[in-house]
Structures are given as structure tokens and as C-alpha cells.
Amino acid sequence: MESTLELHLDDTMKNPAIIGVLCTDQQGHILGCRGSLSDEHGGVVSVLARQVASLTKDPTDSPTVCLESDSGNILVRAHGTITVAVHKMSS
Amino acid sequence: MGCCYSRENENTEQDPDVYKPLIPHPNPDSKPLNSTEWSSGSVPSARTDEQALLTSILFKTALNIIDVSAADSQGMEQHEYMDKARQYSVKLALLSNSLSQKKPLPLPSLTSQPHQVLASDLVPYSDVQQVSKMAAYAYSAISQIKVDAKEELVVQFAIP
Numbered sequence: 365m366e367s368t369l370e371l372h373l374d375d376t377m378k379n380p381a382i383i384g385v386l387c388t389d390q391q392g393h394i395l396g397c398r399g400s401l402s403d404e405h406g407g408v409v410s411v412l413a414r415q416v417a418s419l420t421k422d423p424t425d426s427p428t429v430c431l432e433s434d435s436g437n438i439l440v441r442a443h444g445t446i447t448v449a450v451h452k453m454s455s
Numbered sequence: 456m457g458c459c460y461s462r463e464n465e466n467t468e469q470d471p472d473v474y475k476p477l478i479p480h481p482n483p484d485s486k487p488l489n490s491t492e493w494s495s496g497s498v499p500s501a502r503t504d505e506q507a508l509l510t511s512i513l514f515k516t517a518l519n520i521i522d523v524s525a526a527d528s529q530g531m532e533q534h535e536y537m538d539k540a541r542q543y544s545v546k547l548a549l550l551s552n553s554l555s556q557k558k559p560l561p562l563p564s565l566t567s568q569p570h571q572v573l574a575s576d577l578v579p580y581s582d583v584q585q586v587s588k589m590a591a592y593a594y595s596a597i598s599q600i601k602v603d604a605k606e607e608l609v610v611q612f613a614i615p
Contacts, residue, residue, distance in 0.1 A: 365599055365600045365601070365603075366600055368596040368599050369593060369596040369597055369599075369600075371596075372589075372592055372593055372596050373593075376589055385589075387593050387597075395593075395597060428583050428586060428587065430578045430583075431565070432565075432572050432575075432578065433565035433566045433572060434565070434566045434567075434568070434571075434572060437578050437582070439578070439582060439583065439586040441586050441587055441590045442590070443587070443590035443591050443593070443594045444594045445594075445597075446590070446593060446594050446597055447590075448586065448589055448590040448593050450585075450586050450589060452582060454575070454576075454578075
């Protein structure tokens with residue numbers, strides 16, 4: 365049943381600028397990860413997404429967190445009950 | 456102000472001077488502050504009980520009060536004070552050697568050149584849109600993971 369998700373993660377990694385992708389649920393349990401993002405990042409990613417939701421009053425609006433560094437940007441975004449993080453090299 | 460470190464069972468073969476209190480307890484057998492005598496003969500018994508209770512409360516409070524003005528000015532000599540200070544600092548140095556290994560790890564740094572990262576271009580909006588599309592797609596992929604009920608969970612046992 366998870367093959368659709370696995371396929372989606374693999375497709376995402378085909379993009380040359382993307383070096384890592386991670387998908388977790390609201391408790392930080394990893395649903396799938398590739399590349400530079402792995403199991404140990406699940407907790408932090410889910411908590412970041414949950415905290416950032418309190419920045420906006422609109423409950424349907426989910427902000428995107430961007431962690432910028434020398435080695436690319438990590439973008440974290442929640443959608444419904446899952447959180448997705450993408451590690452992308454800055455072009 | 457709280458206590459940073461304390462231990463119950465100290466070994467007593469160490470120098471007992473270390474544990475001697477700096478301010479000796481003034482008048483451990485003192486009466487309560489305003490020691491009034493109540494003649495218990497003429498008052499009713501309920502009144503006496505209440506007053507006995509009050510007296511005991513007063514007595515307990517007085518035991519815990521350190522009356523600084525009444526303490527006799529038996530200060531420490533300069534050399535005694537320096538000795539004690541030296542003793543304490545030696546002990547602290549010994550302890551800090553063993554405790555220093557428990558320092559919390561510093562936060563990892565994302566970059567050694569923060570001004571360069573801050574001055575560089577913003578994250579392109581196309582990237583943000585790409586990520587939100589990815590999240591939506593992943594959410595729909597996850598919703599395919601569900602319980603596939605093939606049989607009844609609860610069955611009746613037929614007794615022939």
C-alpha cells in the first residue's frame with residue numbers, strides 16, 4: 365500500500381537539485397526518507413511544522429519553514445496529518 | 456535561593472570543622488518571643504486547648520527564627536575565614552573536575568559565514584510551490600494506506 369508514496373519519493377529524488385526528502389506523521393514517525401534526510405531528523409521536522417502553525421491564525425494555511433545554510437535549503441511543510449521536508453541545493 | 460548540590464550520607468571521617476555551622480544557633484532553649492503566662496486555672500478548657508495550640512505554634516516558630524540582633528558578636532578571625540575559604544575552594548575544584556564532563560553539547564552551527572547566507576538570494580517561490588505540491592501528493596499517497604478488512608473480526612463459535 366505504501367508503494368505510491370515510495371514511488372513519489374523516488375520521483376522527487378530524480379530532480380538533480382534535491383538531495384534529500386523526508387515524510388513523517390504528526391508524532392515524528394518516519395513514513396519514508398531518502399538521501400541526506402534520515403530517521404533521526406523525523407522528530408525535529410514534525411515539531412517544527414507543528415510550531416510554525418501557531419504563527420498564523422488561519423488553520424487551513426500551513427506556512428513553509430526554510431532552513432537556509434551553505435549546503436542548501438531545507439524546506440519543511442505540513443499537509444494535513446503529514447509533514448514533508450525537502451533538502452534542496454540552492455541554484 | 457535553592458540548593459545546587461547536597462548529599463545525605465557524608466562520611467564522618469572527614470574534617471568535622473567543614474560541617475560546623477557558621478552562625479551558631481542562638482538560644483536553642485529560648486522561650487517564645489512574647490512569653491506571656493496564661494493562668495489556666497480560671498479559664499474554660501476549650502480556651503486552654505486553643506491557647507496551648509497557639510503556644511506550641513509560637514514555640515515552633517521561635518525555634519526556626521534566627522534573631523540576628525540578639526546573636527553574640529563572636530565573629531571569625533581573619534585567618535580562620537581565609538582557611539575556610541581555601542578549604543571550600545579546594546573542595547569545589549575537586550568536584551568541578553568530576554562534574555565538568557556533564558556539560559551540555561553546544562548547538563550545531565549551520566554555517567561559518569552567516570552574512571553570506573543571509574545576503575544571498577531568497578529561497579525562490581517556485582521551490583516553495585514545489586514543496587507544497589510534493590506535500591499534497593504525499594498526503595494523497597498516504598491516504599491509500601488503510602486497513603483492508605477481509606474477514607469478520609468477531610465470529611460466533613457454533614457448538615454442534
